[in-house]
Amino acid sequence: MCGIAGIIGSNSNGIQQLESMLKSQAHRGPDATHIWNDGNVYLGHNRLSIIDLSSEADQPMVSSNGRYIIVFNGEIYNYLELKQQLLSYTFKTSSDTEVLLALFQQKGKDMLHDLNGMFAFVIYDKLKGEIFAARDRFGVKPFYYSFIGENLVFASEIKTLFTAGVEKVKNKKVWANYLSFGTYGLPNETFWEKVNQLPGGHYFEYSLGDEKIQPVRWYDFVGNVLKMPQLAEEELKRNYLQLLQDSIRLRFRADVAVGFNISGGLDSSVLLALVNNEFPNNNAIEAFTFYTNDYRYDELHWVELMLEKTKKPLNKCLLQVADVPQLIKKIATFQDEPFGGFPTLAYSQIFATAREKKVVVLLDGQGMDEAWAGYDYYQTKTGYTIQGTKTSPVRPEVLTEEYQAYASKEVYETPFDNDLQNLQYRDLFYTKIPRALRFNDRISMMHGTELREPFLDYRLVELAFSQKEAVKIKEGQGKWLLRELMKDLLGNEVALAPKRPLQTPQREWMASDLLEYITSKIENFSNSDLVKKDKVLSLWHEYQNGNQENSFYIWQWINLNEMLYEN
Incomplete structure (x- = not known):
């Protein structure tokens, strides 16, 4: 598990820029930080040493034939079994990174189906001048990217892209939907307009000078499920x-x-x-x-x-x-x-x-x-994605007219012939799992x-x-x-114990021990261009007076206040 970052394109300040990017996500890899570049491609890596603790396993790593360079975040759990299929490759390390690199050298993108793990990686093909990037099936490991002028930049965290110079602009639809429906954006979206994410189970191929990214789905979950026998x-x-x-x-x-x-x-x-x-x-x-x-x-x-x-x-x-x-x-x-x-x-x-x-x-x-x-x-069919609440977890009425116009409820794929599996599919690929991960x-x-x-x-x-x-x-x-x-x-x-949401005294602490702190944050948030001040303060007053069936919407306001004003 590590952090990856890169700049693809000619850049006279590329090394210094990438150093700043890696510094911003250094917490992801406190054990080693390295950069590889050829003047047009700059690849960086923050390493958290888990398998093969030697410096030989540091990244960026170059393949045995010198053609491919990889930066990889994650773990390939079945790397020992895969290594047995690569007897013609001369390994220099005992790391899963080198197994991944060797497998790509042998099979190209088809090797993705062999992997059991969590991963986000980029492999540069020096011969073709192409980048190959891929993310694991469920998107356990993150991958964000953007363009600065003609240069593609990517990283494991959003702040890293801001460090590179990506403009910090709200994605108004995602912010409006978060307050209206409690959702966190589609798999390719973030809360920031200029920052995209590669969806889980997707890859892309990128040549120097391309103007856009076209993600391709490589993980056919639906097809696999439909072929599975009923046991x-x-x-x-x-x-x-x-x-x-x-x-x-x-x-x-x-x-x-x-x-x-x-x-x-x-x-x-x-x-x-x-x-x-x-x-x-x-x-x-x-x-x-x-x-x-x-x-x-x-x-x-x-x-x-x-x-x-x-x-x-x-x-x-x-x-x-x-x-x-x-x-x-x-x-x-x-x-x-x-x-x-x-x-x-x-x-x-x-x-x-x-x-x-x-x-x-x-x-x-x-x-x-x-x-x-x-x-x-799944049984009550309330339409909520918050476990254990009997009332709506959100208060969309606080939005200004401008932001209400941006709100547009996401439409999710329904590839199965029954409601239960379609709800499960929504949670796996659009709502619960992506946000929890x-x-x-x-x-x-x-x-x-x-x-x-x-x-x-x-x-x-x-x-x-x-x-x-x-x-x-x-x-x-x-x-x-x-x-x-x-x-x-x-x-x-x-x-046989019933399902219990894993909780804390959030509702109670907000209205008692943390009352002064929460009030100051909500008052600050109420001044934002997102919301109607009087409506926010009115709902907060009702909460203090005992309307505390759920506190999700109060948390939303505190959370957004931090994003807007405190960071």
């Missing part, structure tokens, strides 16, 4: 468990310490059970969880109960209300776009603690709900740590997603077959 329940359990075990094994490949994040929910419990089954006697594998000392939200009791049997060490990371203002400011600086509320602040404490303890890689349970239909709105990438990388998502192994997602609704939802219970599978591992109390 009998026992066979499905057996196949899925085997894939789960393999996914965990692959994601423990590292030359540094690996730990995992845990809450009291089913997904984290599954992760704990599988880690313990694979490494039953390894008590050096540490677990991490956050808490707030509020019994209404904390899951510490459940976490301690689960870990009691495994003897894995538990690191308890406390989010205190006094730390919230400073954390909001700091994390907003690293995110560049709106992010999740106080739970994201709490989650960041985990990565800070892990880094202090020299645990550089962490696993978590992201992806189960989307694959197995675990969210309540972005939040989590930034808060892990701000501490120089790597986050791995074993449940987002594409083999697991395709298998679960493709099965009939009856094995996902039964008698009002989401993730039904997964729960049945886990009864033997976890017992009924955990396996």
